[in-house]
Amino acid sequence: MTTHVLSDTGTLTGRSLRHILRSPDTIITTAVTPVALMLLFVYVLGGAINTGSDESYINYMLPGILLITIASGIAYTAYRLFLDLQSGIFERFQSMPIPRPSVLWAHVLTSLVANLASIAIVTGVALIMGFRTGASVADWLAVAAILILFTLALTWIAVIAGLSAKTIDGASAFSYPLIFLPFISSAFVPTDSMPTPVAWFAENQPVTSIVNTVRALFTQQPVGNDIWIALAWCAGILMVAYACATAIYRNKIS
């Protein structure tokens, strides 16, 4: 049975990618909110925000916008998984000789592809709006690696939501707090401008270290300790969410 893990995961991933191709609005709607936020912050609020650096504001806030993109994109993963569970196709797969992890991994890989597509769209709009970076290929790869890790971590949280939701609204509502997290971080304003307790929270939540790392990579600054804190957060969330999701899954399929 294990010999088919890869091919079956591939087949099932092809299936859910086809779902996305048939409804590309899931990619576009994922990109719309971050793009709107970007327009709002750059052209309305940004002029009044003092970031304390000579970078243009769009250069400053793009990393946070990318994280918001991912946080809203993963809601669709929970949604698609929930629909599979509801429709009976999930049971069909479970009653077939398909390695059990393949069914979940197909959704996870699809989430990765869909989110990377949304990120590409948002980055494209940012470039049009004047985002510039002197990042080298290695810097870009490092940014991509961190964003992929972050996507995987949040996707496994989405899997938990998709598996345990009772209603379709419940399957996607979990992502709202995740979308909100970047606002209480260094993504849009420097944390030292916040009141002490808020600043403390902002500095010690995962988004800030990830934003700082990506920002440093884009502006060719040293990443310092932030990159390790960011990686630790992503890896930690990933492992806990993965463990919970697979436990719920095992419980669900008896």
Added chain:
Amino acid sequence: MTTTKTPEPAVRVQAITKSYKDLHVLRGVDFDVAAGSIFALLGSNGAGKTTLVRILSTLLKANTGTATVHGFDVSSAPGDVRKSISLTGQFAAVDEVLTGRENLVLVAKLRHLKNPGSIADDMLARFSLTDAGNRRAATYSGGMRRRLDIAMSLIGNPPIVFLDEPTTGLDPQARIEVWQTVKQLAKGGTTILLTTQYLDEAEQLADRIAILHNGTIIQNGTLAELKQLLPSAKIEYVEKQPTLEDVFLALVGDADTTDHAVSAGEESR
């Protein structure tokens, strides 16, 4: 093949129980299904039919008791059981976003068969879905969806097929089409375990009928045996009226043509 007087049953269920907290769904179920036969599990809603099918198709674990399917124990060799069966659940488990053909190709690929494309085309032809093959399954009528569902189940020719209430929610014509499919399958040597709450369905199809009531099998026999349980037939004179089903089928045309549903895009579920 050695000839034996009593071949191994395709499905053997022994003292299966299943409870959810205080709710005892199955209280010790026993029966055998002979290879190549059609076995109907008859029972009203909530009798535990679906629970039993889910146990036999490895979706659920029994609390106690054993069940073997195609010679494999469902709890110790679920992988082998899954290779031997296919399940058609109560709700047509098709991917609505994909076309009918894509659904069939998907299953053929997951069963690691060669030429999934031509297998899909064969199945579309066999189930009169060729014209609708490139339409999304979401646009299918209930009968077409059920045919696609069964077609997906039959890919790879599993020796044992579980049909959980295969005709619930279907119109009379679609129902007869499903019956024909089941009969053809049995002719080809497939073992079929079907659950139903329709008495006439069990009567039409099954070689043996077991009645599941309150979590146990209260009777198990052929139709003739079950009929003998009641006092022998007495002769009454009744006016023979056509049933509404006769009228309906006569009005809407020949039920043997299976293509009727193809043009019924406007038919809503």
